[in-house]
Amino acid sequence: MKIALAQLNYHIGNFEANNQKIIQAIQTAKSAGADLVVFAELAIGGYPAKDLLRNLSYLTQCEQSIAAIADACQGIACIIGAPIRNQDGEGKALYNAALLLEDGNVSQTVKKSLLPDYDVFDEYRYFEPNKQVNCIPFRGKTIALTVCEDLWDDDGPNSYVGDIMLELAKENPDLIINIAASPFSYTHFESRKNVLSRNVIKANAPLIYVNQVGAHADIIFDGRSLAFNRKAEIIEELNAFDEDLQFVELEKDLTAERTITISTKSEIALIHDALILGLRDYFKKSGFKKAVLGLSGGLDSALVAALACEAIGAENVLSVLMPSIYSSDHSLKDALDLVKNTGCAHQIVPIKDIANAFETGLADTFAGKAPDTTEENIQARARGTILMAISNKFGNILLNTSNKSEAAVGYGTLYGDMAGSISVIGDVYKTQAYQLANYINRDQEIIPINTIVKPPSAELRPDQKDSDSLPPYDILDAILFQLIEMEKSASELVNLGFEEALVQRISKLLNNAEFKRFQAPPILRVSPKAFGSGRAMPLVAKYPF
Amino acid sequence: MKIALAQLNYHIGNFEANNQKIIQAIQTAKSAGADLVVFAELAIGGYPAKDLLRNLSYLTQCEQSIAAIADACQGIACIIGAPIRNQDGEGKALYNAALLLEDGNVSQTVKKSLLPDYDVFDEYRYFEPNKQVNCIPFRGKTIALTVCEDLWDDDGPNSYVGDIMLELAKENPDLIINIAASPFSYTHFESRKNVLSRNVIKANAPLIYVNQVGAHADIIFDGRSLAFNRKAEIIEELNAFDEDLQFVELEKDLTAERTITISTKSEIALIHDALILGLRDYFKKSGFKKAVLGLSGGLDSALVAALACEAIGAENVLSVLMPSIYSSDHSLKDALDLVKNTGCAHQIVPIKDIANAFETGLADTFAGKAPDTTEENIQARARGTILMAISNKFGNILLNTSNKSEAAVGYGTLYGDMAGSISVIGDVYKTQAYQLANYINRDQEIIPINTIVKPPSAELRPDQKDSDSLPPYDILDAILFQLIEMEKSASELVNLGFEEALVQRISKLLNNAEFKRFQAPPILRVSPKAFGSGRAMPLVAKYPF
Structure with a gap:
C-alpha cells in the first residue's frame, strides 16, 4: 500500500484555494500510484477557525468542500480532517473528525476523543468529544486512525482521562495514522517525537503523522510530518516550515530499518x-x-x-x-x-x-x-x-x-x-x-x-x-522564563535559588503590565508559552503570586 | 432548617478580604440562628481567576482559606465554591467544587459535572468534569447540591450530554441548592429563571440559588440570588448589583405560597x-x-x-x-x-x-x-x-x-x-x-x-x-445584532429580509475591523455577546461569511 503524506498550508475560510490545493495533491498522488493520501487535521476550513465554527455559511462550505474532495477521490482514497455536525441531539454542535473519502463518498468517520483546552487551544468551545473508539478497515488493512491529541499520553495538569491507543491496540492495527494541527514552539518537536514513539511501541505498528504547515497571525504550524517504522524509528521527515508531499510504502518503507537522518537545526535557526x-x-x-x-x-x-x-x-x-x-x-x-x-x-x-x-x-x-x-x-x-x-x-x-x-x-x-x-x-x-x-x-x-x-x-x-531600570537581561530572562514558560509562582522561584527581592519585583512588574499586554498586537508564537491567548490572566486581581 | 443566602462581592486573589467577608457572613447567620449559609461558586479565590488557577501559591492560599472558613463553621455549616485538586492521577489538575464545611472539616465535596466552554467561559481549560453524581445528607435532609451549569438543561449548540437533575431526582431530594457564578446580560435573568424552574419541577423540590455579585474588568455578576418553592414560584430574590444576605426556612418559607413580587426593572435600567x-x-x-x-x-x-x-x-x-x-x-x-x-x-x-x-x-x-x-x-x-x-x-x-x-x-x-x-x-x-x-x-x-x-x-x-459613512443606526444596529448576538451568517440575514448589499457591506466592515478590536480595551459586558473573549474570531481568515 502506497501512502502519500500531504503537508499543505491552508488559509482559514478560503475554501476555493484550499480545495484546489487539496485536489491537486490527490491528483499528484494518484499519478504516482498511491492508494491513499493523508492530509492534516481540520484541513477543511483551516485551523484555528475559532468562532467561524459557529457560522452556518462556514459550515455549509465545509460540507460542500468534503463533497468536492470526495468526488476527486476516484481510484484513490484520502484521509482528511474536517468539522462535522453532531447529529446526536445533545452536546456541542460539532465533532472534530478524520474522514476517509473514496469514490465520491465519506466511507469512514473517526471523531477526535481527546480535545485540547490549554494554552492556545480551546477545542471544548466547539467540539463534543468522541466516547467510543475503533480502528477502521481500508483495503484489507486495519488502521488506527486518530486525530492529533488522541495520542497525547503525557502526564501533568493538561493530561487526559483514558489512553486511546491502548484501546485501539486491542484490534492489532497494521498502521497508525495521526492527522494533526500541532503548532510550533522551539521545544515542541522533541515532545511530539516522544509521544508518537510511545504510541508506536504500544500498538506495535508503524505510524504516519501529517501536520499542518503555515501561520495564522499568532499560531505557526511547522509541518515536519513524520513516518515511523514499527521500531519507532523515524523513516521520513517532511519539510519544516514549508509545504511537502512524500510517499511511503506500508510493506516496504514502514517495515525497513531507519535510513534517514533527522534534521538538526539549532533552536535559534x-x-x-x-x-x-x-x-x-x-x-x-x-x-x-x-x-x-x-x-x-x-x-x-x-x-x-x-x-x-x-x-x-x-x-x-x-x-x-x-x-x-x-x-x-x-x-x-x-x-x-x-x-x-x-x-x-x-x-x-x-x-x-x-x-x-x-x-x-x-x-x-x-x-x-x-x-x-x-x-x-x-x-x-x-x-x-x-x-x-x-x-x-x-x-x-x-x-x-x-x-x-x-x-x-x-x-x-x-x-x-x-x-x-x-x-x-x-x-x-x-x-x-x-x-x-x-x-x-x-x-x-x-x-x-x-x-x-x-x-x-x-x-x-x-x-x-x-540597565538603569532593569536587572541584566540574562538574569531578568531567567526569572521571566520560570514565571511564564514554567508557570512557577514567585515562592517556587525563591526555592529554586533566585533572590527573593528581585523575584518579587519582577513578578510585580509582570502582573502590573497585564493591562498593557491586553491591548498588544497578536504575537508570533515560538515558545511553549507566549503572551496572548495562551496565557490568560485576570486584569483586576490582587497580585502578585 | 434555617438557611442563609450569602451573596457577596469577591476580589480575585484577595484572600484576606474575601475570607474576612465570608467569615463575617457566617457569624451573622449563626447569630440569626441559621443552620446553613450558602455562598456562591468559586467564592474562594474569586471567579474568573483564569490562569491563576495554575499558580501553586494561588492554590495553596485557596486551601488555607478553606481551612480557615471551615474553622469558623462551629455550630453552623456552610456550602461554598472552591477549586480543589484532582488527586486521581489523570485528567485536568482541578475540580470546580461545592464544599460542605462544618466544625472545622470538609464534610462533603460535590464536583461540578457540566463545565461551560462557550462565550466568556473556558472551564475545561482548568477543570476535570465530575462523572458520578449523588445527593448529600445534611441534618437529616437529602440535598441535591449542584454547581451552576449542572442545572443547565437547555438545547442548542452549547448543550450538554446528560441531565444531572434527572439523576439526582432519583434520590428524592428535600432541597436543591445551586451555587453559581452566572454573569449578567440584559437577557440572562429570564433564561436563568426558566432553567431553575424546570429543575424544581423535575425534582419536585424547592431550590436555593446563590450567585456572585461584582465585576471583574469585563465580566459583571448581577447577584439576584433566588429561592423557589416546590411549585417553582420565586419566594425570595436578593439584590441586583449589590451584596445581600437573606434567610429562608426550609419547612416554612420554601413550602409556602409565593408572597413576593419579582423586581421588574427595564432592560435599560x-x-x-x-x-x-x-x-x-x-x-x-x-x-x-x-x-x-x-x-x-x-x-x-x-x-x-x-x-x-x-x-x-x-x-x-x-x-x-x-x-x-x-x-x-x-x-x-x-x-x-x-x-x-x-x-x-x-x-x-x-x-x-x-x-x-x-x-x-x-x-x-x-x-x-x-x-x-x-x-x-x-x-x-x-x-x-x-x-x-x-x-x-x-x-x-x-x-x-x-x-x-x-x-x-x-x-x-x-x-x-x-x-x-x-x-x-x-x-x-x-x-x-x-x-x-x-x-x-x-x-x-x-x-x-x-x-x-x-x-x-x-x-x-x-x-x-x-450618516455620511454609515446607514441609520436603527438599521445598522438591527443588522449587527443578528450578526453578533444571534451569530447569524450574512446569507441567513438575507433570508430574514435584510437587504443583501447592505448586509454584505456591514458584514465586511465587521470582519475587517477584527484587527482593531483585537487591541481594544476590556469591555464591560452587558449583552449576551460582547466583543472580547466571548467572541473569538481569526484575524487572517478569508471573510466574509
Missing part, C-alpha cells in the same frame, strides 16, 4: 524560520504586501527590519527613522547602516517639534509638575502616531518591534512602541534576540555590529540605559 | 446599573480612584462621563475638551454644559498646533498625496496621546468612550479614540446609548438635550456626519 513563515503568511493571508516599522538604531527594530526584508522582500519594507533630542549620534548611523545592508527604503521624520507641540499644549495642565515618564511616553506615542499615519496613507502594515522581556515587565509605551498590527519578536526574549541577530549575520553583516554590541537604551531621556 | 457596578469595581479592585476621559460634546463621551460621575464620584472625574478646527461651536458648549450638570473637573487642550506639527513633520513623506482619513486619524491619535499624558502625569485611569456600533464597523481610530484602560459602553449599541442617556436624564437634565438631539458626528473633517 528554528525560531528564525518560524518568524519568517509567520511574517510571510501574515501578509499573504491578510492580503497586504508592504510593511512599515520604526527603526531606532537599536537591536529589536533592526532584527524586525532584517526579518521583514527576508520574509516579504526589502522592496516591500519601509523603515522610518524618528530621531529625538535624546537620540545618540550612533543611533542614526546604525539605523542607516541597517538600511544599507538590507536595501529597504527609509524615511527620516524627526519628532522634536511634535513633542514640543504636545508639551506646549499641555503646559497649563502640567503647570508645576516635574518631568517624568509622561514626557518619555509622549515621544513614544508621537512615533506611534507617525508610523500609523504612514500606514494609513500608504497601506503599509505596521510591524511591532517589542521583545518578550520588555513586554513582560511593561518596559514599553502603550499606543507608542507597543503599536502595530503584528508583533514579530514579542515571544523572543532579549537574550534570544541577540542570538537571533548573530544567526542573521551568520554569513554577512546585516545587522550592524554596533547595534549588537552597544548597551541597550530606549533613548527617551539623556544617557538612558535599559 | 439594568444595563445602567450593571455599568455603574462595572466601573465602580474596576476602580476599587485595581486600586485606582480617579478617571479621565475626552469629552467631545457628543453622546458617547457625555454618557461615559455621566456614568463615571455616578460610579466613582464627580470629584474623581476629569473631562478633557480637545477642540480642533473642525469642532462645531455647539460642541464646546454641549461639553461644558455636561461638565456643569455633573460637577466634574475639566481641562481644555486644543489640538490644532499638535495636528499641524504632525502634518508639517510628515509633509515631505506625504508630498503629492491628497488628504484622506490619515489626517482624521492624526487628530484622534493626538487626542489619545494628550489623554494618556494626563493619565500618566496624574494617575487618572483613561475611560474609553467607544460604543458597540462603531467598534463593530471599525468607525474609530486605533490608539486614538479606541484608547483607554476600560471600555464603558463598548457593549452598548448606539440606539441603546440614546435610551441610556434618556434614562440618566429621567429625573433631571444631566446629559444636555442638545447632545442627544443633534446628528452624531466624529467632527474630524468639515461638516462630517456619521
Whole structure:
C-alpha cells in the first residue's frame, strides 16, 4: 500500500484555494500510484477557525468542500480532517473528525476523543468529544486512525482521562495514522517525537503523522510530518516550515530499518524560520504586501527590519527613522547602516517639534509638575502616531518591534512602541534576540555590529540605559522564563535559588503590565508559552503570586 | 432548617478580604440562628481567576482559606465554591467544587459535572468534569447540591450530554441548592429563571440559588440570588448589583405560597446599573480612584462621563475638551454644559498646533498625496496621546468612550479614540446609548438635550456626519445584532429580509475591523455577546461569511 503524506498550508475560510490545493495533491498522488493520501487535521476550513465554527455559511462550505474532495477521490482514497455536525441531539454542535473519502463518498468517520483546552487551544468551545473508539478497515488493512491529541499520553495538569491507543491496540492495527494541527514552539518537536514513539511501541505498528504547515497571525504550524517504522524509528521527515508531499510504502518503507537522518537545526535557526513563515503568511493571508516599522538604531527594530526584508522582500519594507533630542549620534548611523545592508527604503521624520507641540499644549495642565515618564511616553506615542499615519496613507502594515522581556515587565509605551498590527519578536526574549541577530549575520553583516554590541537604551531621556531600570537581561530572562514558560509562582522561584527581592519585583512588574499586554498586537508564537491567548490572566486581581 | 443566602462581592486573589467577608457572613447567620449559609461558586479565590488557577501559591492560599472558613463553621455549616485538586492521577489538575464545611472539616465535596466552554467561559481549560453524581445528607435532609451549569438543561449548540437533575431526582431530594457564578446580560435573568424552574419541577423540590455579585474588568455578576418553592414560584430574590444576605426556612418559607413580587426593572435600567457596578469595581479592585476621559460634546463621551460621575464620584472625574478646527461651536458648549450638570473637573487642550506639527513633520513623506482619513486619524491619535499624558502625569485611569456600533464597523481610530484602560459602553449599541442617556436624564437634565438631539458626528473633517459613512443606526444596529448576538451568517440575514448589499457591506466592515478590536480595551459586558473573549474570531481568515 502506497501512502502519500500531504503537508499543505491552508488559509482559514478560503475554501476555493484550499480545495484546489487539496485536489491537486490527490491528483499528484494518484499519478504516482498511491492508494491513499493523508492530509492534516481540520484541513477543511483551516485551523484555528475559532468562532467561524459557529457560522452556518462556514459550515455549509465545509460540507460542500468534503463533497468536492470526495468526488476527486476516484481510484484513490484520502484521509482528511474536517468539522462535522453532531447529529446526536445533545452536546456541542460539532465533532472534530478524520474522514476517509473514496469514490465520491465519506466511507469512514473517526471523531477526535481527546480535545485540547490549554494554552492556545480551546477545542471544548466547539467540539463534543468522541466516547467510543475503533480502528477502521481500508483495503484489507486495519488502521488506527486518530486525530492529533488522541495520542497525547503525557502526564501533568493538561493530561487526559483514558489512553486511546491502548484501546485501539486491542484490534492489532497494521498502521497508525495521526492527522494533526500541532503548532510550533522551539521545544515542541522533541515532545511530539516522544509521544508518537510511545504510541508506536504500544500498538506495535508503524505510524504516519501529517501536520499542518503555515501561520495564522499568532499560531505557526511547522509541518515536519513524520513516518515511523514499527521500531519507532523515524523513516521520513517532511519539510519544516514549508509545504511537502512524500510517499511511503506500508510493506516496504514502514517495515525497513531507519535510513534517514533527522534534521538538526539549532533552536535559534528554528525560531528564525518560524518568524519568517509567520511574517510571510501574515501578509499573504491578510492580503497586504508592504510593511512599515520604526527603526531606532537599536537591536529589536533592526532584527524586525532584517526579518521583514527576508520574509516579504526589502522592496516591500519601509523603515522610518524618528530621531529625538535624546537620540545618540550612533543611533542614526546604525539605523542607516541597517538600511544599507538590507536595501529597504527609509524615511527620516524627526519628532522634536511634535513633542514640543504636545508639551506646549499641555503646559497649563502640567503647570508645576516635574518631568517624568509622561514626557518619555509622549515621544513614544508621537512615533506611534507617525508610523500609523504612514500606514494609513500608504497601506503599509505596521510591524511591532517589542521583545518578550520588555513586554513582560511593561518596559514599553502603550499606543507608542507597543503599536502595530503584528508583533514579530514579542515571544523572543532579549537574550534570544541577540542570538537571533548573530544567526542573521551568520554569513554577512546585516545587522550592524554596533547595534549588537552597544548597551541597550530606549533613548527617551539623556544617557538612558535599559540597565538603569532593569536587572541584566540574562538574569531578568531567567526569572521571566520560570514565571511564564514554567508557570512557577514567585515562592517556587525563591526555592529554586533566585533572590527573593528581585523575584518579587519582577513578578510585580509582570502582573502590573497585564493591562498593557491586553491591548498588544497578536504575537508570533515560538515558545511553549507566549503572551496572548495562551496565557490568560485576570486584569483586576490582587497580585502578585 | 434555617438557611442563609450569602451573596457577596469577591476580589480575585484577595484572600484576606474575601475570607474576612465570608467569615463575617457566617457569624451573622449563626447569630440569626441559621443552620446553613450558602455562598456562591468559586467564592474562594474569586471567579474568573483564569490562569491563576495554575499558580501553586494561588492554590495553596485557596486551601488555607478553606481551612480557615471551615474553622469558623462551629455550630453552623456552610456550602461554598472552591477549586480543589484532582488527586486521581489523570485528567485536568482541578475540580470546580461545592464544599460542605462544618466544625472545622470538609464534610462533603460535590464536583461540578457540566463545565461551560462557550462565550466568556473556558472551564475545561482548568477543570476535570465530575462523572458520578449523588445527593448529600445534611441534618437529616437529602440535598441535591449542584454547581451552576449542572442545572443547565437547555438545547442548542452549547448543550450538554446528560441531565444531572434527572439523576439526582432519583434520590428524592428535600432541597436543591445551586451555587453559581452566572454573569449578567440584559437577557440572562429570564433564561436563568426558566432553567431553575424546570429543575424544581423535575425534582419536585424547592431550590436555593446563590450567585456572585461584582465585576471583574469585563465580566459583571448581577447577584439576584433566588429561592423557589416546590411549585417553582420565586419566594425570595436578593439584590441586583449589590451584596445581600437573606434567610429562608426550609419547612416554612420554601413550602409556602409565593408572597413576593419579582423586581421588574427595564432592560435599560439594568444595563445602567450593571455599568455603574462595572466601573465602580474596576476602580476599587485595581486600586485606582480617579478617571479621565475626552469629552467631545457628543453622546458617547457625555454618557461615559455621566456614568463615571455616578460610579466613582464627580470629584474623581476629569473631562478633557480637545477642540480642533473642525469642532462645531455647539460642541464646546454641549461639553461644558455636561461638565456643569455633573460637577466634574475639566481641562481644555486644543489640538490644532499638535495636528499641524504632525502634518508639517510628515509633509515631505506625504508630498503629492491628497488628504484622506490619515489626517482624521492624526487628530484622534493626538487626542489619545494628550489623554494618556494626563493619565500618566496624574494617575487618572483613561475611560474609553467607544460604543458597540462603531467598534463593530471599525468607525474609530486605533490608539486614538479606541484608547483607554476600560471600555464603558463598548457593549452598548448606539440606539441603546440614546435610551441610556434618556434614562440618566429621567429625573433631571444631566446629559444636555442638545447632545442627544443633534446628528452624531466624529467632527474630524468639515461638516462630517456619521450618516455620511454609515446607514441609520436603527438599521445598522438591527443588522449587527443578528450578526453578533444571534451569530447569524450574512446569507441567513438575507433570508430574514435584510437587504443583501447592505448586509454584505456591514458584514465586511465587521470582519475587517477584527484587527482593531483585537487591541481594544476590556469591555464591560452587558449583552449576551460582547466583543472580547466571548467572541473569538481569526484575524487572517478569508471573510466574509
